[in-house]
Amino acid sequence: MSTSKRAALAAVALILAIVAAGFLWHVVQKRPSADTTDATLVALGKRVYEQHCASCHGAKLEGQPNWQQRLANGRLPAPPQDAAGHTWHHPDKELFEITKEGPSAIVPGYQSDMPAFRTVLSDNEIWAALAYIKSTWPPDIRARQPPAKE
Numbered sequence: 001m002s003t004s005k006r007a008a009l010a011a012v013a014l015i016l017a018i019v020a021a022g023f024l025w026h027v028v029q030k031r032p033s034a035d036t037t038d039a040t041l042v043a044l045g046k047r048v049y050e051q052h053c054a055s056c057h058g059a060k061l062e063g064q065p066n067w068q069q070r071l072a073n074g075r076l077p078a079p080p081q082d083a084a085g086h087t088w089h090h091p092d093k094e095l096f097e098i099t100k101e102g103p104s105a106i107v108p109g110y111q112s113d114m115p116a117f118r119t120v121l122s123d124n125e126i127w128a129a130l131a132y133i134k135s136t137w138p139p140d141i142r143a144r145q146p147p148a149k150e
Contacts, residue, residue: 034130045132
């Protein structure tokens with residue numbers, strides 16, 4: 001094989017490698033997340049929260065009264081989603097699973113009045129609601145939220 005053909009093949013291989021790396025970078029960057037810097041996602045999340053979450057968790061994310069005291073049925077009231085609650089103690093992936101599949105997805109057998117939203121909300125709508133909730137937290141609380149467990 002001539003030197004010019006080898007150089008041309010090497011150039012094509014390099015271009016393909018760059019295209020593949022760019023594609024993989026794009027896929028990684030577009031991975032679903034509760035991105036508080038995405039204004040469109042946060043705005044969608046605010047609408048989703050108002051429609052599907054505020055009736056229990058409060059219009060101002062304040063939760064139900066006495067949220068740490070069990071109800072007559074033994075279940076806990078809906079907790080706040082603001083910085084005063086414990087939501088930020090959980091990684092995003094857990095919050096997503098709790099919302100999609102219900103709290104027993106994380107704590108098997110846990111009894112809660114919170115339904116699973118898998119048939120009500122799309123994955124993107126769940127991520128958006130989480131982005132909205134997180135966008136209301138002060139920066140120091142967001143910084144203290146645990147990272148995803150891999």
